[in-house]
Amino acid sequence: MESEINIKELEEKVISAIKEIYDPEIPVNIYELGLIYDISITSSAEVVILMTLTAPNCPAAGGLPAQVEEKVKQVSGVKDAKVLLTFDPPWDMSMMSDVAKFELGFL
Secondary structure, eight states, X not given: OOSSOOHHHHHHHHHHHHTTXXXXXXXXXXXXXXXXXXXXXXXXXXXXXXXXOSSTTOGGGTTHHHHHHHHXXXXXXXXXXXXXXXXXXXXXXXXXXXXXXXXXXXX
């Protein structure tokens, strides 16, 4: 079916878009920092992202989830996007990718 969406392809586009968003306090994108816990895409191209912040009192708390939601909504093929914020489990440095650890001088 031509009208059927390719969820894997759409997920790759969503991840690419998220990688353009940087934590305002750490010069690494939020995907590599490990702030994105889950990306779910429905068969109707609705995206739900479960994310966290580096700390519950993070100054970016107000703006970062909204920024992610707006960026993902702009991805070609995405019908709608919603970001859910969680602090369970709490973020810690072990959640960073090797790319992030390298960029921050931990590797």
